[in-house]
Amino acid sequence: MADAPNQTQPSADGPAWRANLGRWAAIVGVHVALVLAWQFGVRMTSLPAFVLPAPTDILATLSKTSYAWWDNTLVSTIEILGGYALAVVFGVALALVFSWSRILTLAVFPLLVTLNMIPKVALGPLVIVWFSYGIRTNMLITFSLCFFPVLLTTLRGLREVEPDLLDLVKSLKGSRWKMFRYIQLPGSLPYIFSGMKVAAILAVAGAVVGEFIASDRGLAYLMIQVQASLDTPAMFMAVLILTFIGVALYLAVLGLELLFVPRDARK
Template sequence: MSAIDLDKPAGDALAERRSSDLRQAGIIVAVHLAFLLVWHLACEFLAIPTYILPSPAETFATLASSQYSWVSNSLVTAAEIFGGYGLGLIVGVALAVLFSWSPLLTVVLMPLFVTLNMIPKVALGPLFIVWFSYGIVPNIVIAFSICFFPILLTTVRGLREVEPDLLDLVKSLRGSRWQLFRKIQLPGALPYVFSGMKVGAILAVAGATVGEFIASERGLGYLMIQVQASLDTAAMLMAVILLTLIGVALYGLVLLLERLVVVQDERIS
């Protein structure tokens, strides 16, 4: 933090921060509106057939149709995304903590996790159908299998990024392993944890969608497969938009949580 920032009253600093956030939000909204405008103008002046690229108005008009069951399909997909992501976060962080406490466990299990992560998740789809049948569960497992590994890797790295002098200080004070973890390792690892969480949020959306393409009877991905046969491009685009909004909501929650628990200067973009 600069000397100028230190001289500012807390109220002025907070007001400036809020103003910066509002400007950033305004830019984000403006860019998205510009994208919609370009989309509309392209459909209008290039005379693109509807079955290739419907206009924004035609796409959003599908929300008024009950045949697509937008609400129920969106809720199913959201449950798969958030369920797989939550499971990946819990397992990834828990394993990273175990690895930081046991180098032997890292040597034994980390290569196995690397190998398993290299398996194409699409290839596991038929196996998941055999093991878990159709429904939400196999899609949650696929989302978990895709988003879990980045969270594990970044958290392991963060827990290892500890200053040797701090370790020596805690040991000289006869601090326990739990005190070392709670006071030193965990606070220092949080920026890395949230970096992995951001990547995992993106991958969880992809995992749930892939799962619905392979083994599902409900959800936005399943709906896209159904309307593809009739070239209902407007419904397919609307499903993509809703999938994106669910992913943006998850990513936004991660950013909000990071803002609450991590010091701004320590965040990793």
């Protein structure tokens, strides 16, 4: 017997949607379970707050205006996002220049590799001597940590483009910009986003290093100030906010990757 005309066919997206929902539910569940175990474990063992505060004690610090949470969070966020954005822009741009000039790559790229091997913490005092304190200096330190991963992965992606396609554009008298826009950029997007995800993880570390070395604002600066009084709940809160900023940046990059890169091409 033939199927009825109004019979609905099962959607192929249904199982995938349920699998994603179950995955996110498991992730949230694990985090909630950890927080609950932390809360009850601290209360049951009666650990002092300066050793390990309970999550409720950490959240209570948000109500204290003396910590200036909003201002310090804003400063750290600007340093993280500013340094990260500069690293993405300059990393992609320089990788494009290297893909156009083999001589420049042979001359400059090994120097960049050597400079990247220098510990950024060791460079911190020198950067402060050269550029003084402030948000711009910490953005520069963040940039130094994020730049090379973006450059390296983007350069690899640009080199993975089919040479025949590039030769075709050249034969049609296409400009380098059109070659990049229509051929190189779409083919290298998975590699660019791979570098951006690595850089997103490093961006928070860059801002923290800058604020630890010398700063008068920011969440890491606040951690140093409250450390002298063993205010562990405030230190934990600063770490949690920095973690949230990093996770938000990473999720934003993932969202852009889902938007611009086909599923089969994602790295």
